[in-house]
Amino acid sequence: MPETPTTAFDEVxxxxxxxxxxxxxxxxxxxxxxxxxxxxxxxVEFIFTIEQAADTEIPMDTLDLDDLRTLNSIRKAxxxxxxxxxx
Amino acid sequence: xVSRLIDESERLKTILDRLNEKSIEDYYNPYRVFExxxxxxxxxxxxxxxxxxxxGTPIAxxxxxxRLHALSRHESVNFYSLNVxxxxxxxxxxxxxxxxxxxxxxxxFFHHFIGEENxxxxxxxxxxxxxxxxxxxxxxxxxxxxxxxxxxxxxVFCRILIFEELVxxxxxxxxxxxxxHETIRQVNRIHHQDESRHIAFGRELVSVxxxxxxxxxxxxxITQVSDxxxxxxxxxxxxxxxxxxxxxxxxxxxxxxxRRLLNDPRRKEFEQQVFRKTFSFLTKTGLLGDRxxxxxxxxx
Ligand SMILES: [Fe+2]
Ligand SMILES: [Fe+2]
Numbered sequence: 001m002p003e004t005p006t007t008a009f010d011e012v013x014x015x016x017x018x019x020x021x022x023x024x025x026x027x028x029x030x031x032x033x034x035x036x037x038x039x040x041x042x043x044v045e046f047i048f049t050i051e052q053a054a055d056t057e058i059p060m061d062t063l064d065l066d067d068l069r070t071l072n073s074i075r076k077a078x079x080x081x082x083x084x085x086x087x
Numbered sequence: 088x089v090s091r092l093i094d095e096s097e098r099l100k101t102i103l104d105r106l107n108e109k110s111i112e113d114y115y116n117p118y119r120v121f122e123x124x125x126x127x128x129x130x131x132x133x134x135x136x137x138x139x140x141x142x143g144t145p146i147a148x149x150x151x152x153x154r155l156h157a158l159s160r161h162e163s164v165n166f167y168s169l170n171v172x173x174x175x176x177x178x179x180x181x182x183x184x185x186x187x188x189x190x191x192x193x194x195x196f197f198h199h200f201i202g203e204e205n206x207x208x209x210x211x212x213x214x215x216x217x218x219x220x221x222x223x224x225x226x227x228x229x230x231x232x233x234x235x236x237x238x239x240x241x242x243v244f245c246r247i248l249i250f251e252e253l254v255x256x257x258x259x260x261x262x263x264x265x266x267x268h269e270t271i272r273q274v275n276r277i278h279h280q281d282e283s284r285h286i287a288f289g290r291e292l293v294s295v296x297x298x299x300x301x302x303x304x305x306x307x308x309i310t311q312v313s314d315x316x317x318x319x320x321x322x323x324x325x326x327x328x329x330x331x332x333x334x335x336x337x338x339x340x341x342x343x344x345x346r347r348l349l350n351d352p353r354r355k356e357f358e359q360q361v362f363r364k365t366f367s368f369l370t371k372t373g374l375l376g377d378r379x380x381x382x383x384x385x386x387x
Pocket of ligand 2: 251281285
């Protein structure tokens with residue numbers, strides 16, 4: 001039986017869950033900042049995790065913070081149009 | 088009213104006069120003063136070893152000298168990049184206040200400050216682009232808690248002071264380190280010279296602003312300010328541990344590497360060294376109750 005395929009995007013979700021052990025899942029449209037799943041102290045790691053997973057560099061100076069608000073907005077801004085399956 | 092308080096402080100006015108004079112005396116042309124060799128040798132330390140994030144940890148013993156040199160090279164470019172972004176932020180804030188009613192008295196000094204910071208930003212960016220090929224980007228942060236709204240200027244000048252003191256810890260050490268390349272020492276020496284005036288000013292202004300804030304602030308508001316500052320200090324310190332730097336230096340798992348370093352006992356020691364003078368000032372004035380930043384670390 002094939003397992004659920006792991007996508008590069010899952011690394012972002014996995015990072016959030018690892019940071020917030022009391023959570024079992026994150027809603028695709030859940031506000032990550034308002035719900036304190038991500039805060040500025042963990043921002044350096046968060047950005048780097050997205051960069052690695054999406055294989056891109058995020059230009060912080062032109063970055064629209066709204067792109068980082070929910071899993072959906074992150075997917076749309078940094079992953080859509082890329083080949084999603086890594087393994 | 089901020090302006091009355093600043094105007095009434097004879098001590099601040101005397102210091103401002105002295106600093107303005109000093110700025111004119113020390114004035115130099117940054118576009119002429121630096122020696123920029125085409126390249127700097129890769130096989131040497133680009134930062135004082137004690138100021139690198141791996142120093143004093145088991146990781147430093149595991150890595151060969153070339154890797155440590157490469158790390159110091161990328162860390163130094165990251166350090167100057169932090170300067171570039173930090174200066175952008177402080178220029179915006181000071182420019183917003185120059186020649187406004189509240190800041191009439193220090194406006195003359197703000198002219199020197201803005202002029203000098205513009206030049207610092209230029210030589211730091213020049214260093215990054217020449218020898219690192221890029222300026223590392225930096226998420227802005229450590230500021231999302233909402234502080235009491237009449238504390239805005241107080242917090243802005245606290246942030247500037249904390250940032251300048253952090254940088255100065257590095258500058259003053261690297262300016263004197265004979266093992267570093269002369270260009271690196273020169274950048275640090277010249278910046279340190281200008282920053283000693285900025286820090287002297289920042290301490291005076293922050294003291295006056297806090298004195299004023301404290302008159303009407305509740306216990307809770309004072310705690311909010313101190314939490315805000317601690318968070319900012321922790322965030323600024325942790326920006327020295329850059330996963331992008333570790334990646335560029337060829338470290339295999341940059342996030343895990345970063346976490347190991349942030350959780351190493353050396354981290355606390357390093358943090359206390361970097362902020363030794365800052366903590367002394369902030370606890371003396373009453374802006375902070377203690378020197379403990381552990382509640383604000385991302386590595387918890
Ligand atoms: Fe500066
Ligand atoms: Fe400065």
